[in-house]
Amino acid sequence: MRDGLHHILGLATAFLLASIGAALADSSEEAREQKLERLVRQDCGSCHGMTFKGGLGPDIRAERMAGFTPSAIAAVILDGVPGTPMPPWRGLLSEEDALWIAEYLRKGGR
Template identity: 65%
Template sequence: MTTPALANPIDAKALERFVIQDCGSCHGLTLKGGLGPDIRPQSIEHYDPEILQSVILDGVSGTPMPPWRPLLSEAEAAWIADYLLKGEAP
């Protein structure tokens, strides 16, 4: 049986590292944008957390945004969406 790379319960420190390293590799280490768009709170505040969770899990077709569903649970993607919207750990 395969387990997600970041298993439950939520490991906030591991998810923060994931955002900085994995998301930051495309969105910039300060998340101000790069290959991917700016994902700081002021730039994404108009998104619902559920929409961001869906983008994190399923990616965006026709763009470099990959689906992270094979590595993240729905709870972890929800935590990341909240983290991005608030700019801090929920």
């Protein structure tokens, strides 16, 4: 009987811990995406415009981005475009971040 109770308690604890873990993972993923979204809108927006239609830098709206693969866009983000004001973001962004941004832009910032 005691063993049974222990077993149930153990399961419950494990389940609780797993749920907390998943929730934390979810919220940290959400936080990361929010951070990236803010970066793209606000900081990339310095040159590409907050609505991505361009400024000193070119138009990066979905219609134009559709012509590039996500990995090509990510490569430009990470390594910049030498000889232009587009700086390399490697060091500030991981490859995963850059790919997320590439997909985000191809979806028109959604």
